[in-house]
Amino acid sequence: MPAYFHGAPVGSYYHQRDARLSGFVPHRPGAAKSVYAMMQHIVHGTIMSPYVSLTSSFGVAMHYALTSGARRATRSEPAYVYQIQMPDPPSGPELIDPVDAVTHHLFSDRSRFDYRHDGPPEFLHGVISPVLFPHHLSDPYPQPPPSGGTPRPPKLSIELETLIRSLRDAEVLSEYPISAYWVVSRYEVSEEEDGEEGEDQ
Amino acid sequence: MIYTYRFRSRKVDLRGKIAGAPGIEFLAMDLYLQPPSPLGRVYIARDGVPQADALRIDLDKRIFLDHFDEPAIEAAVQNAARQIVAYIAQNESRPTAVPANLYIPIEVQNGQAGNPFGD
Numbered sequence: 001m002p003a004y005f006h007g008a009p010v011g012s013y014y015h016q017r018d019a020r021l022s023g024f025v026p027h028r029p030g031a032a033k034s035v036y037a038m039m040q041h042i043v044h045g046t047i048m049s050p051y052v053s054l055t056s057s058f059g060v061a062m063h064y065a066l067t068s069g070a071r072r073a074t075r076s077e078p079a080y081v082y083q084i085q086m087p088d089p090p091s092g093p094e095l096i097d098p099v100d101a102v103t104h105h106l107f108s109d110r111s112r113f114d115y116r117h118d119g120p121p122e123f124l125h126g127v128i129s130p131v132l133f134p135h136h137l138s139d140p141y142p143q144p145p146p147s148g149g150t151p152r153p154p155k156l157s158i159e160l161e162t163l164i165r166s167l168r169d170a171e172v173l174s175e176y177p178i179s180a181y182w183v184v185s186r187y188e189v190s191e192e193e194d195g196e197e198g199e200d201q
Numbered sequence: 202m203i204y205t206y207r208f209r210s211r212k213v214d215l216r217g218k219i220a221g222a223p224g225i226e227f228l229a230m231d232l233y234l235q236p237p238s239p240l241g242r243v244y245i246a247r248d249g250v251p252q253a254d255a256l257r258i259d260l261d262k263r264i265f266l267d268h269f270d271e272p273a274i275e276a277a278v279q280n281a282a283r284q285i286v287a288y289i290a291q292n293e294s295r296p297t298a299v300p301a302n303l304y305i306p307i308e309v310q311n312g313q314a315g316n317p318f319g320d
Contacts, residue, residue, distance in 0.1 A: 009257065011254055043262065044262075044264060045259065045262065045264050045265075045266050045268075047268050059304060062206070062304075063236070063238050063240060064240065066206060066208055067208065067210075067231075067233050067238040067240040067241060067242075068240035068241070068242070068257040068258075068259075068266060069242065069255075069257070070242070070254035070255050070256075070257065070267075071242075071253070071254060071255065072231070072242075075203050075205065078203050128261065129239070129260075129261055130260070130261065130263060130286055130290065131239075131260050131261075131286055131289050131290045131293075132290070132297075134286075134287065134290040134291070165261070165262060168239075168261065187204060188202065188203040188204065189203070189204050189205075189206065189306075190203050190204070190205050190206070191205070191206060191207075191208045192205055192206070192207045192208070192307065
């Protein structure tokens, strides 16, 4: 199985607890597991979740570690990026690829095959980055001439948003605890300190 | 070994610009310029007292990654996340290009450490 990573920003659960000793456990192991719960976990950051998030990208884990801490990561208080190396199933856990899970969910019932949006081509830019392309998210959806009816933004399903968010983060999920034996490294990372070239005020 | 990255952020003043939640005022945000990260920190005051620990925000998802137990506060805070995204989109600009060596730790650039990713 390839290496996976988990970013632990300053102040986070696995910043305060060493996952090399504890491993990773879902926040709510007993919570109901379903594709809907998985989509809520990814899109809404639901913490009542039976899943542990991992990424196949060191860069994504480093972004989380450095830019999403309760405090800036410094040399005196660095953030962590854990590297996880798991054996293949059955001795290792079956990981969930969210793209595969959502696709399977959609194809299992064609009546739910509604992940497609009905906006213009640039609509997806607005979904991916509402900061850079906010107007693409809220522009009225185009209709066949002569148009009319009630203007509304294009349709965005939780399935499509899950696909986009999980692809951004190169995300995989585990619904099982991840043993401490499989946490092979913990990188300490920090931002350049103020007074060097760090923060613009 | 601590690996240091030359990330740059700007503190954006949010005071008076975001509708607060009960007992919560939004003060400022660390907005990352290089790299233009979708993640950031939002500093708040609770009952008028500035908090040392910021709330973690995901600008793409338009949510806070931190949550409150009280439903009314949680709903108001998550609503504030969408307001913050709209405010940042309207008032802040960020470069989209990043320096080629941004993701190489300073210690590696200076020859003070081995490559953390391998050779």
